[in-house]
Structures are given as structure tokens and as C-alpha cells.
Amino acid sequence: MHILNVHIFWKFFRYLLEKFLKIYTRRWTLLNDNGISATSNVLDLGCGDARFSEYFNGVYVGIDNHKPYIDKASRKYLSKIFGTTIDSIDLKKYSFDCLLLLDVVHHLTDAEFSDIILKIKHLNIKKIFIFDPIKEQRGVIGRLLCFLDRGKFIRSLTELKQLIKNNDLLITKIENLKFGPTDCVMIVVKK
Numbered sequence: 335m336h337i338l339n340v341h342i343f344w345k346f347f348r349y350l351l352e353k354f355l356k357i358y359t360r361r362w363t364l365l366n367d368n369g370i371s372a373t374s375n376v377l378d379l380g381c382g383d384a385r386f387s388e389y390f391n392g393v394y395v396g397i398d399n400h401k402p403y404i405d406k407a408s409r410k411y412l413s414k415i416f417g418t419t420i421d422s423i424d425l426k427k428y429s430f431d432c433l434l435l436l437d438v439v440h441h442l443t444d445a446e447f448s449d450i451i452l453k454i455k456h457l458n459i460k461k462i463f464i465f466d467p468i469k470e471q472r473g474v475i476g477r478l479l480c481f482l483d484r485g486k487f488i489r490s491l492t493e494l495k496q497l498i499k500n501n502d503l504l505i506t507k508i509e510n511l512k513f514g515p516t517d518c519v520m521i522v523v524k525k
């Protein structure tokens with residue numbers, strides 16, 4: 335088992351990423367710049383332990399297939415809704431301002447990504463935000479971090495764009511980001 339699947343190590347790792355690279359704060363600002371606020375209704379797929387849910391006080395549904403993270407999140411964030419699969423929650427009854435895929439797409443094969451898109455296509459979701467590292471890393475440390483990442487499907491920007499296009503989604507914005515030594519992108523998508 336990967337060390338980051340143990341919640342305490344995961345939590346410490348994310349604490350360091352926030353402290354030194356401001357990963358959550360910067361994403362929050364970027365979401366704000368793109369029309370998302372604390373009162374927005376959010377579907378957070380691959381939410382981990384739902385640390386990011388702390389920014390929201392509207393409807394927040396977090397899904398992650400690693401049950402120990404979801405168990406922790408359910409105990410900590412009592413007003414939020416959690417599940418380990420998309421099918422485990424009746425999502426049709428909500429209207430979401432956005433679907434968040436924060437550092438998740440590189441954990442998914444093309445087929446898994448398509449399966450998720452198929453399942454959310456009929457839902458009421460205004461925008462999709464993808465934040466992901468990309469293959470084009472400018473430095474050795476960035477390349478090393480990508481190599482060590484648990485997600486084994488880090489794509490080039492061209493591959494990410496193609497994946498999105500193949501699933502009949504429309505890209506409305508792409509922003510290149512640097513989180514310390516790691517080159518990433520934010521892609522805003524519409525169904």
C-alpha cells in the first residue's frame with residue numbers, strides 16, 4: 335500500500351503543500367475568479383479527506399473511492415454529503431454550480447474518465463474544473479515528483495485536451511499554473 339493512503343501521512347503531506355505552495359488557497363482564488371464562491375453548490379470528485387470542503391457552505395457532495403478518507407471526512411464535516419462512488423448518492427436531486435476534479439484526472443485511465451463523464455452528463459452541473467499536473471515539467475524536481483506520484487496517468491496538455499474533446503465536453507478556459515516545482519493546468523469545461 336502507498337504511504338499516502340494512510341490518512342495521517344496524507345494529511346501531513348497536504349499540510350506541507352498548503353503551507354509552502356498554498357495549493358488550496360490558490361485554487362480557491364482561481365475558483366473565485368471563475369464565478370465560484372462559498373455559497374456555491376459543489377460536487378467534488380476524488381475529494382480525498384475533503385479538506386477543500388471547508389471553503390464551502392452550500393451543498394457539498396464529496397466522492398472518493400478510498401473509503402478511509404471518506405470515513406474521516408464524514409465524521410469531520412457533518413453537514414456535508416459523502417460517498418465512495420457516484421452511484422451511492424442520489425445526485426439528481428441537486429443542482430451543482432461546479433464539478434471539481436482537483437488532482438484526480440491523472441489517477442484515471444481514459445476509460446475511467448469517460449465512465450465518470452457518462453455518469454455525470456445527465457446531472458445539473460454548470461461548469462467542470464480540472465486541476466492537474468502535466469507531463470511538460472520544466473525542471474528535474476517537477477519531473478521527479480510526477481514520477482513518484484500515485485496517479486500513473488499524468489498527461490501532456492495536448493492529451494488532456496484530446497481526452498476532454500473525446501468525451502464531447504467543451505473547453506472554455508485553460509490556465510497554466512506553477513505550484514512550486516510542479517507545472518499544472520486549470521481547465522474549465524462545459525458539458
Ligand SMILES: C[S@@+](CC[C@H](N)C(=O)[O-])C[C@H]1O[C@@H](n2cnc3c(N)ncnc32)[C@H](O)[C@@H]1O
Nearest residue numbers: 379380381382385397398399400436437438441
Ligand atoms: C491527489 S488526491 C486529491 C484529493 C483532493 N482532491 C485534494 O485536492 O485534496 C486524488 C484522489 O482521487 C481519488 N480517486 C482516484 N481514483 C478515483 C475514482 N475512480 N473515483 C473516486 N476517487 C478517486 C483518490 O483516492 C485520491 O483521494
